[in-house]
Amino acid sequence: xxxxxxxxxxxxxxxxxxxxxxxxxxxxxxxxxxxxxxxxxxxxxxxxxxxxxxxxxxxxxxxxxxxxxxxxxxxxxxxxxxxxxxxxxxxxxxxxxxxxxxxxxxxxxxxxxxxxxxxxxxxxxxxxxxxxxxxxxxxxxxxxxxxxxxxxxxxxxxxxxxxxxxxxxxxxxxxxxxxxxxxxxxxxxxxxxxxxxxxxxxxxxxxxxxxxxxxxxxxxxxxxxxxxxxxxxxxxxxxxxxxxxxxxxxxxxxxxxxxxxxxxxxxxxxxxxxxxxxxxxxxxxxxxxxxxxxxxxxxxxxxxxxxxxxxxxxxxxxxxxxxxxxxxxxxxxxxxxxxxxxxxxxxxxxxxxxxxxxxxxxxxxxxxxxxxxxxxxx
Numbered sequence: 001x002x003x004x005x006x007x008x009x010x011x012x013x014x015x016x017x018x019x020x021x022x023x024x025x026x027x028x029x030x031x032x033x034x035x036x037x038x039x040x041x042x043x044x045x046x047x048x049x050x051x052x053x054x055x056x057x058x059x060x061x062x063x064x065x066x067x068x069x070x071x072x073x074x075x076x077x078x079x080x081x082x083x084x085x086x087x088x089x090x091x092x093x094x095x096x097x098x099x100x101x102x103x104x105x106x107x108x109x110x111x112x113x114x115x116x117x118x119x120x121x122x123x124x125x126x127x128x129x130x131x132x133x134x135x136x137x138x139x140x141x142x143x144x145x146x147x148x149x150x151x152x153x154x155x156x157x158x159x160x161x162x163x164x165x166x167x168x169x170x171x172x173x174x175x176x177x178x179x180x181x182x183x184x185x186x187x188x189x190x191x192x193x194x195x196x197x198x199x200x201x202x203x204x205x206x207x208x209x210x211x212x213x214x215x216x217x218x219x220x221x222x223x224x225x226x227x228x229x230x231x232x233x234x235x236x237x238x239x240x241x242x243x244x245x246x247x248x249x250x251x252x253x254x255x256x257x258x259x260x261x262x263x264x265x266x267x268x269x270x271x272x273x274x275x276x277x278x279x280x281x282x283x284x285x286x287x288x289x290x291x292x293x294x295x296x297x298x299x300x301x302x303x304x305x306x307x308x309x310x311x312x313x314x315x316x317x318x319x320x321x322x323x324x325x326x327x328x329x330x331x332x333x334x335x336x337x338x339x340x341x342x343x344x345x346x347x348x349x350x351x352x353x354x355x356x357x358x359x360x361x362x363x364x365x366x367x368x369x370x371x372x373x374x375x376x377x378x
Contacts, residue, residue: 031325035375036086038328039367042360043083045337046076047095050353056102062338063350068106070113073099074121075290075357078297081128082364086371096129100138111145115164116152119145120178127185139189146182150198157222159205172221176206177240184247196251203244207260211241216263217271235280236294238268243298246305261302262312268295269319274344279323282342289341289354293361296320300365304372317374324366327359 049062058076060067077099084092103122104111113119123142130138152162152175160171161179183199186192210219210228218241220232242261249257274281280292302308303316327343333351339359340347347355369375 031329033325033328034377035324035363035366035370038324039083039086039360039363041337042339042356042363043079046079046353046356046360049336049338049351050076050356051095052102055106056098057106058353061350061352062336070103070107071115071118071121072287072290072354072357073103074118074125075293075361076353077103077122077125078128079357079360079364081125081132082361082368084132086364086367093133096133100126100129100141104141111141112148113145116149116161117163117172117175117178119149120175120182123149123182124178124185127182127189146186149179149182153202156224157226158209159201160209160222161202163221168224170221170223171209173206173210173218173237173241174221176202176210177218177237177244180206180244181240181247184244184251187251199244199248199251203248206241206244211264216260216265216267218264233272234283234288234291235268235272236291238264238272239291239295239298242302246298246302250305255307258302258305258307262308265299265302265316269316274342277326277344278319279326279343285341285352285355287354289352290357293358296358296361296365300368303369304374313374317369320362320366320369321375324362327362331359 046058050058052059052066055066057068057073059065060069077096080092080095080099083089084096107113111119111122123145126138126142129135130142149161152165153159154162157171161175162169163172163175180199180202183195183202187195187199206218207213209222211217212219212230216238217230217233218237220229220234220237222228242264245257245261245264248254249261268280272281273279280295283289283291299316299320303313303320323343327339331339331343331345331347333339333346333349336347336349336351338347338351339355340351341355341358343359343362366375370377
């Protein structure tokens with residue numbers, strides 16, 4: 001990920017630093033939303049307004065900016081795959097095939113990239129496409145990137161995967177949380193113990209170096225000189241760490257992984273929210289627009305686990321429904337159907353692609369919970 005919205009991130013750090021642990025109060029009024037309809041309309045909006053039908057990738061915004069950014073396009077594919085799972089419609093399979101052609105072409109006619117974390121997001125999406133469509137080309141592309149990504153592991157600062165291929169790069173949560181998820185999911189395909197070893201060693205390094213053991217806060221990165229950036233706290237780092245912990249819990253059954261995922265989640269719900277309305281905080285457009293959606297994606301997977309303590313599940317469901325209700329009823333532009341980066345505010349007519357991704361992941365996640373019986377259907 002290129003920090004092309006670094007200034008936006010820094011501006012929003014003040015929101016993070018002033019949050020206090022708290023109990024979120026929800027409105028007593030019952031709001032009934034058909035999350036299948038919400039998901040369908042949201043993802044249809046994404047494809048209709050942001051998909052580049054000539055070159056097969058997602059544009060930067062819906063106002064004519066056709067700039068290509070590699071890692072956000074991976075999340076667009078994941079939303080397409082959400083819609084395919086929801087509908088079983090080959091319409092979305094066609095989009096997947098076209099995405100597979102367009103994205104590497106825009107990335108310099110290949111999958112490999114200077115940024116390890118950018119490749120990791122594409123690996124995750126392509127592994128999921130392989131799982132859904134059983135097409136070997138998706139797994140082959142993922143493995144090409146994964147084999148390159150593993151070269152980013154060094155023993156400097158005790159281990160971890162570098163952020164990029166520079167000479168003295170930092171090592172971040174953004175390049176290690178997703179990598180642990182990849183290795184764990186690959187193990188579930190291959191049953192190769194080496195894949196599980198990779199998942200565990202990446203996760204353990206991140207846990208030891210980039211996680212506050214007392215609070216579950218996930219720190220952003222460690223610099224080459226060993227200094228740790230502890231003040232940058234983002235929802236997507238929380239999400240990938242809890243996602244990695246949960247993947248390892250599914251494989252091993254070891255409860256400490258689930259407990260670590262719960263701790264990271266509870267930190268997020270207490271500290272990375274807008275205190276006045278109980279919503280996941282606004283992390284700006286650009287890169288930050290995707291952050292909440294990444295958290296939601298892994299959050300939803302953990303919510304559905306039968307071994308999650310029921311009080312936690314009910315708390316999490318209420319929190320997520322509240323975010324979805326506000327985004328759907330107050331955060332959509334009535335004319336375009338688009339969302340802003342803050343779910344309690346309608347966007348302008350020109351909207352950025354990344355903020356739509358988070359809203360789509362929220363709506364698709366709530367629909368999944370509805371389909372699985374965790375939320376009552378309309």
